[in-house]
Amino acid sequence: MTTNRLIVVGGDAAGMSAASQAKRRRPDLEIIVFERGPHVSYSA
Numbered sequence: 224m225t226t227n228r229l230i231v232v233g234g235d236a237a238g239m240s241a242a243s244q245a246k247r248r249r250p251d252l253e254i255i256v257f258e259r260g261p262h263v264s265y266s267a
Contacts, residue, residue, distance in 0.1 A: 224239050234258030 229245050229252050231238045242254050256263065 227251065228255060230251045230254075231256045234260075234263030236264045250264050 231242045
């Protein structure tokens with residue numbers, strides 16, 4: 224069984240917005256977000 228993954232680089236508003244849109248369209252996706260800083264944006 225293969226798992227489809229989406230890797231997002233950057234946890235700012237654009238990255239988290241892309242991740243949330245992808246999860247809405249494909250609930251089976253495993254989404255991994257890489258962020259350099261200690262905070263991510265949850266406003267998406």
